[in-house]
Amino acid sequence: MSIYEHFRKEERTFIDHVLEWKQQVEYSYTSKLTDFLDPREQYIVRSLVGGNDEINVSFFGGHDTSERKRALLVPAYVEPMEDDFSLLLLEVKYASKFHTITHPQLLGALMGIGLKRQKYGDIIISNDAVQLVVSKEVASFVEMNVTSVGRAKVAIESIPFSTIHTVKEVWQEGRGTITSFRLDVVLAEIFHLSRQKVQMLIKGGAVKVNHKIVEQPSFECGEDDLFSVRGYGRCKMLSIEGQTKRDKWKITYGLQKN
Structure with a gap:
């Protein structure tokens, strides 16, 4: 094999x-x-x-x-x-009294300077603090070239990792059974939606798998996949536990609602 x-x-x-x-x-x-x-x-x-x-x-x-x-x-x-x-923590300084910076806005600004997504780690937005983890080799390039995010003028500077803001994610663990690992089948089970509703969301570009939009309901899911469904929240496939006597698959998942 x-x-x-x-x-x-x-x-x-x-x-x-x-x-x-x-x-x-x-x-x-x-x-x-x-x-x-x-x-x-x-x-x-x-x-x-x-x-x-x-x-x-x-x-x-x-x-x-x-x-x-x-x-x-x-x-x-x-x-x-x-x-x-070889990581550095960067903080985005901006006039938070007049502007709000969102995750998509910052990611758009970062991608706009020509670096691939793989050079950036987590983007952390906690209250007015906006931080991002980057590969050390690109940090100075990011600091020099990202001067605005959305309508906000920004300055980016390196800060110690001791000052990182951690957003504690609470995942509600659940278990279910599915007939296949198709994306529409998995999400219908986790979010308790009809497959027809899930298929509409997928085809409408509202579903991401591992941060990438997937528009095929037949997409095959696997362990450690991370899903984001606009309007419903995020979930992840924690483990596949084997099959039932009726040949359904038993799964354990984590659910994080908006």
Whole structure:
């Protein structure tokens, strides 16, 4: 059985990268630090590298609760430190009395300077504080080139990680059964909606899987996928627990409502 059969077709390129990283560490005895990975990509790395006697893999995104993290693959005898992940915390300074900055606005400004999303970690908006975690190698470029967000003029500066704002996410754990791992089937079960309603949301661009809009109801879901449904909130597939006697799949999920 090919290793690709355990994952989605569109993930093959990423799988090839992970296998290359693994081989690089195995044969050269050097560490490999990745860009920021979403939860599903972290799952793939753990699946392909975890449990290897020759290589250890660790993840860090600035805080224990970070969603987007960099992976560090190291020879088994190396003990990684937080500094090895090469992260910086930036704060966005702006006139909060006159302006409000939203997550989509800041992400749009960050993407507008030509860097790929993988160079940015979590965006944290807590009250009037706006912070973001970035790869150290791009921090100065971000500071120089992001001068406005929406209508707000901004200044970006590096601050210590000791000042990071953590937004505690409360996930309500639930269990259910599904007939397949189609996106419309999974979301209908988790949010207790009809498949027809979910299909309308998906085709209308209201659903994201791992931060990317997915408009195909037949999209196959898997463990550690993170879903966002406009107007309903976020949820994630925590685990697949096997099948029932009637050949339905038992799943455990986390639900975070708006």
